Amino acid sequence: MATIRDVAKAAGVSIATVSRVYNNQSLVSPQTTQLILKIADELEYVPNSAARNLIMRRTHTLGVLLPDLYGEFYSELIRGIELVAHRHGFQILLSSSFHGPEDIVMASKAMLGRIDGVIMMSPDKRSMRTAEKISGKVPVVLLNPGEPIEGCHVVAVDNFAGARAATKHLLDLGHRRLAMVAGPEDNIDALDRQEGFRRALIDAGLDPEEALVIPGDFRELSGFKAARVIMGQDPRPTAVFAANDGMAIGLMAALQDKGLALPDDMAVVGFDDITLAGFVTPPLTTVKVDAGCLGGRAVEIMLETLDMEETAPTQRVVLPAHLKVRSSCGIPAGRDHFSRRPWMEPEPHHPEKPVATEYGDEEVQP
Amino acid sequence: MATIRDVAKAAGVSIATVSRVYNNQSLVSPQTTQLILKIADELEYVPNSAARNLIMRRTHTLGVLLPDLYGEFYSELIRGIELVAHRHGFQILLSSSFHGPEDIVMASKAMLGRIDGVIMMSPDKRSMRTAEKISGKVPVVLLNPGEPIEGCHVVAVDNFAGARAATKHLLDLGHRRLAMVAGPEDNIDALDRQEGFRRALIDAGLDPEEALVIPGDFRELSGFKAARVIMGQDPRPTAVFAANDGMAIGLMAALQDKGLALPDDMAVVGFDDITLAGFVTPPLTTVKVDAGCLGGRAVEIMLETLDMEETAPTQRVVLPAHLKVRSSCGIPAGRDHFSRRPWMEPEPHHPEKPVATEYGDEEVQP
DNA sequence: ATTCAGCATGTAAAGGGTTTCATAAAATCC
DNA sequence: GGATTTTATGAAACCCTTTACATGCTGAAT
Incomplete structure (x- = not known):
């Protein structure tokens, strides 16, 4: 060459x-x-880019460490990250599918010198310690960490509030026997969502210990299987909150297979608002998490930090998780004459439409 | 530092x-x-990895160039790539969302020296020429190129055969008035699928020009909108083949909103077999494309090439696209006593289960 | 005519490693 | 115990760029 x-x-x-x-x-x-x-x-x-990287100490590359890549959440997350990064001429060095903290440390070491910063989402709290090691070397933006880490920026989704609102919605609709399909037990988001669920029950004067919580793993099939447990209950729950849309949709499929009419026989609410949530029947009521925005915002914070030579104070951004009412929870009064899918917008998630400019309603905490 | x-x-x-x-x-x-x-x-x-890359001329990194990241297909594709790469200690340098051939050339230049090879999927035939430029510098594996490029390995999905089989299935079921929701008109996969559709019609003695082909863009909403066109036809088609599952599901949602009973009033078939396809109601008949496998196989070929110092002959692997019959096409005779979702397997796509070992039925063409 | 600014270009020193080759010390051999 | 091999380490070249500094030159200012 x-x-x-x-x-x-x-x-x-x-x-x-x-x-x-x-x-x-x-x-x-x-x-x-x-x-x-x-x-x-x-x-x-x-x-030769490697040679330039070496002497210029600028790589125009962001390291991205993710626990997994399965499902639309990660898909949209990466998409948001890549979109904003690409717009600023940055590339993405990706590593994922970790088996443990050592694995993640190895990966981050292999990145050092080839990246300007790291955006990382930890699979569990344990691995979060990795962030501390890296943060001494390059700027770090954490995605949904359990607790803040010294010297790292944070962009998080308000899982707790979202789950609480979703559960409250079901309670407001008159449901009293609620069940939940939970996410992986060591997953931070899953835990927060479960806490939001419990809190809403407490708010309503119910005992959260009495609510049925079925373990799940965020995959469609675990929601599908949860249906059997739910159907076996007596008295049977009248509403289910699933920790993500994939499981909610799996659950709905199984319930419909068993002959239940949704939402009349059972209300279902999900979490994430994946694209398909609006296209299943009945349309799934869910909590909108803009994964693309999450990633895009993280990149923007990273680029800001990179632009300033002195170390800036760490930022903490919490993105809201809005309840998105559709039909799977039982159509609320006054809505039944609307089109079944009234929320449909002209071109959602279109590439031309920058994710990054949609942060109007985020809340920044100092 | x-x-x-x-x-x-x-x-x-x-x-x-x-x-x-x-x-x-x-x-x-x-x-x-x-x-x-x-x-x-x-x-x-x-x-410092950059310094090592420079002198060792080995980066343990694969460049990945993709036209887009939207949807489960790309999600699974990247996942497959990352999974196999990770297993071999490789990282992924990702670049996507291109606006044109210049953009893609820029990105690949920015990678040179930081990668050992490139896996690329071109948005259109025009951009495919980029591959020629790169192939002189590092090994290249092309994903679904329109036509083979000198010196590049190829891993492709048999879109044509898959679409043909799907359409034939509808014809065998007795349908005569077929419609198709097509993909982006410059997209290679979309074009191949459309050709397969036409070919099946010809095989059955029908005139493909008479079949209704509605433009789409692979997104759910374009399938949703296509329903209006279909409903406006007289006589109305009795079956629709959508160029991907997202559009098929969007279409199904709209048809159900309009009061049609699926599959009785209208048969729908999709393409890709995304996870959710098995969980919508009715379960979607589709053509299984193992995107994860596509990516994983590409990485394996790349790693093989990297291991051999002399230039090996270029490989060409064509992954089959199998028809996966579920209920949305009308339940075939003799199947109606089965569970509605009999294909459900214990743990599909589980991370522990290596994508890379599932290539048993691929066809290699010399 | 002298001085000086400005331009186009060259020289050489980084940047942070790996590796060949040389060397000295220690271990092995007869 | 001297020759030979082995082992542990160091010196320096090299990977491919960027860039501070030096150089020579042209043309304007004095």
Whole structure:
């Protein structure tokens, strides 16, 4: 592969001049620039990025560490991250599917020197300690950490409030026997959502210990299987809150298979508002989590931090999780003459429409 | 940040010795190794990856260029890529959301020197030329290219055969007035699927020009909107083939909103077999495309190529697209006593279950 | 004519590692 | 006990760039 030296030799100039053509053309005379560009093209010369990274100490790359990639949540998260990063000329160095804290440490070490910052979402609280190690080297933005980590920015989703609102909605609709399909037991989001559920029950004067909580793993099938447990109850719950939409949809499928009419025989509420949630029948009432926004916001905070040379105070952004009422919870009074899918907008999530500009209603906590 | 020099100085050894501790411990005496490790730990020294990349000419990183990240297909594709890459200690340098061929060239240039190879999926045929430029520098694996490119490996999904089989299935069920919701008109997969649809009609002695083809963009909403066009036809089609599951589900939602009973009033078939396809009601008949496998296989071919120093002959792997019959096409005779979701397996797509070992039925073309 | 600013370019020193080759000390051999 | 091999370490070259500084040159100002 041609190097800057080959080009310099062929053009009869020094490597410094070639370098200047690629970095600051105004420093080189037009004729020389043209000549070098022509020769570089013939030689198919492309500056070696690793070498530039090394000397410039700027990589235009963000490290992204995620616990998993399964499901639309992560899909949208990465999409949001990539979209904003791409817009600023940044690339993404991705690592995922960790088996433990050591694994995640290894991955982050392998990134050092090749990234300008790290955006990480921890699978569990234990692994969160990794962030402390990295934060001494490069800026870190944490996604939904259980608790804040010294020196790291945080962007979080208000899982607790969202779950509480969703549960309250069911209670307001008159339901008294509620069940929940929970997420993975070591997952921070899942835990927060479960807490929100319990809190809403307490708020309503019910005993959260009496509510049926079925373990799940965020996957559709675990929701599907949960139906059997629910159907076996006597008295049977009248409403179910699933910790994410995937499980909610799995649950709905199973309930419908067993002959239940939704939402009349059973109200179901999910969490995340994946795209498909609006397209199942009945449309799923859920809590909207803008995963793309979560990622996009994290990148913006990272880029801000990178722009300032002095270390800035750590930011903490909490994105709201809004209840999105559709039909699966039982159509609220006064809504039944609307189209079944009135929330439909012209072009949701369209690539042209920047995720990053939709943060109007976020709440910033100092 | 501590460098190898700092560690060497603190330990009273040369940088060569420190380097050897991290690369080939057997070259250094146990005592010295312990000392250096201890000091490195105190100094929080981590070898700079950019510097290693530069001199070793090995980055343990794969560049991934994708047209978009929207939807479960890309989600699973990346997941498959990452899973196999991770297992071999590789990281992923991701770039996506391109606005044109120049954009994609820029991105790939920014990767050079930081990657060992490129896995790329082109948004359109035009951009495919980019692959030629890169292939001179690093190995390239193309995902679903329109036509093969000199010097590049190819992993493709048999979109044509899949679409043909899906359409044939509808025809075999007795349907004669078919409609299709097509994908983006410059998208290679979408085009192949449309061709498969046409071919099946021709096979059945029908005129493909008479079949209604509604434009779509692979998103749920475009399927939802297509329902209006379909309902406006007279005589109305009795079956619809959607170019992907997202649009199929959107379509089903709209048809059900309009009061149609599925599959009796209208048969619907999708493409991709996203996880949710099995959980909508009625369960969606579709063509299974294992996106994770597609990505995983691409990584494996890449790693094989990287292992061999001489240039190996380019491989071409075509992954089959199997028809997956569920209920949305009208339950075939003899199936109606089965559970509505008989295909449910214990733990589909579980992370522990390696995507890479499921290639039993792929077809390799020399 | 001299001085000086400004421009185009070259020289050489980083940047942080790996690795070849050389060297000295220790272990092995006869 | 001297020759030879093995082992542990160091010196320096190298990977490919960027950039501070030096140089020579042109043209304007004095």
